[in-house]
Structure formats: C-alpha cells, structure tokens
Amino acid sequence: MSQNRIQVAIDRAKLEIANANANDNLDNSKAEKLNRALDISFEDYVKFQELKSLAVTSNTLSLEEAQQVYGYLGSTPDTFNAQPLEVLTHLLMELIKKRLFARAGIIKTIVANS
Numbered sequence: 001m002s003q004n005r006i007q008v009a010i011d012r013a014k015l016e017i018a019n020a021n022a023n024d025n026l027d028n029s030k031a032e033k034l035n036r037a038l039d040i041s042f043e044d045y046v047k048f049q050e051l052k053s054l055a056v057t058s059n060t061l062s063l064e065e066a067q068q069v070y071g072y073l074g075s076t077p078d079t080f081n082a083q084p085l086e087v088l089t090h091l092l093m094e095l096i097k098k099r100l101f102a103r104a105g106i107i108k109t110i111v112a113n114s
Contacts, residue, residue, distance in 0.1 A: 006065045009094075014086040031085055038081075038088040045077040048095045055098065 020026035026034075040048065052069045055061040061069065072087050073080050080088075 004062075004065055004068065006061075006068045006091075009090050010086050013090045014084075017086055017089075035085050035088060038085075038092055040077050040080055040092070042077050045073065045080065048080075048091075049073055051095050051098050051102070054102075060098075 017026065017031070021031075049070075052061070052066055052073065056063065056066040069091065072083055072091055080091075083091075
C-alpha cells in the first residue's frame with residue numbers, strides 16, 4: 001500500500017513548525033496569529049471542497065487521501081479553521097496552489113511528490 005501523501009506532508013509541516021518553535025522563530029503568539037490569519041471564508045471552503053473533489057476525479061488524490069482532506073475540511077469552515085497549524089498551512093498551500101494552476105490552465109498535482 002502506498003503512503004498517504006497528505007499525512008506525510010502534514011507530518012513534515014509539523015516537524016518544521018516544531019523546529020521553528022525550538023529555534024524561537026515561531027512563538028505561541030505568532031503561531032496563534034498565523035492560525036487566525038489562515039481562517040477561510042465559506043466561499044473559500046466551497047472552492048476547496050470542489051478542488052478536493054476534482055483532485056479525486058483526476059486521480060491527483062487517492063480516495064483515502066481525499067477522505068482525509070474531507071475530514072480536515074469538515075462540514076463547515078469552522079471545522080477547518082479549528083485544525084492545527086500544520087494542517088492549515090499544508091492544506092491551504094496545496095489547495096490554493098491547485099486553484100491558481102487551475103485558473104492558469106496548468107495541471108499540477110495537489111500534493112508534492114514525497
């Protein structure tokens with residue numbers, strides 16, 4: 001069975017955040033501000049759900065990975081906004097990147113190859 005790329009990337013982001021904390025580059029106050037700044041609107045939430053669905057139909061995400069993304073997105077933006085920083089940073093980055101590439105007509109994968 002192949003590795004879940006979503007979990008691998010989130011684990012990597014968690015380690016990077018822990019390293020930033022250890023090096024005093026990201027204290028709790030900065031992390032909380034960043035977490036709030038990453039809150040998504042209902043419009044963004046709907047777009048991200050759509051991108052997740054399109055990623056599955058184009059085989060960019062496996063069904064398992066898509067289910068994990070769906071779990072993080074939840075049924076409202078509040079569910080996603082309450083996720084830990086490592087989830088927010090990784091998923092937002094990848095979903096926004098996917099959205100921008102889609103707008104430009106460029107096909108890209110939703111997660112980096114690990």
